Amino acid sequence: MIGRLNHIAIAVPDLAAASAKYRNLLGAHVGQPQPLPEHGVTVVFIDTGNTKVELLEPLGDTSPIAAFLERNPSGGMHHICFEVPDIRAAAEVLKSGGARVLGDGSPRTGAHGKPVLFLHPKDFDGTLIELEEV
């Protein structure tokens, strides 16, 4: 079912500082900040050639990563995203196998404009997994 690792997301308290470290210390291919107010984050993509690292900074008062950064003020790895060919079929397989899909259990439109869902981290070894239909 799951295919490529689309990205790994890292929540950071200071996007400009984090971007500068990846660009200047690690010599990575770091993109420009993209504010996504409807998703409560500003995003910077790092292109590693085979996949992406997504740096996330909270945007607005109801950011979905605010609570994570309260628990982890220095930042930290937030989620990993795998590609799937059919998100509704994936949701059915997962739910019938006992995995919990976050929210109302239905796919929604993710930060990249594609259908996504998130799986409960307690069902996958403390790891928040996003599935994205591509």
Next chain:
Amino acid sequence: MIGRLNHIAIAVPDLAAASAKYRNLLGAHVGQPQPLPEHGVTVVFIDTGNTKVELLEPLGDTSPIAAFLERNPSGGMHHICFEVPDIRAAAEVLKSGGARVLGDGSPRTGAHGKPVLFLHPKDFDGTLIELEEV
């Protein structure tokens, strides 16, 4: 400097259970367990086509991931590994830029038999970064 994302490592309390979930619920390409006693872990690789997920379970009494699993009993994302062409050059650039290389600051032989180093997570937004020479 950094190139491909070689793998993301997830520490898990029960490697057989974690492998079964990735294989049966997520339909992933999950390999066989590889005990690496000299590194204190048993490893299972998941091939995502473009990169790998590495599931890590402690092995022996002095596992380097034992403390992480004490803090995170359900498991969690442990580190990400980027490929570099020259690990000694990378170490020099990073140290001269103020980043801390763990251990004595010199590359050592990693779990895949290649030269690796780890960077202090406090210098990279709470994320433990491994660099591997390929």
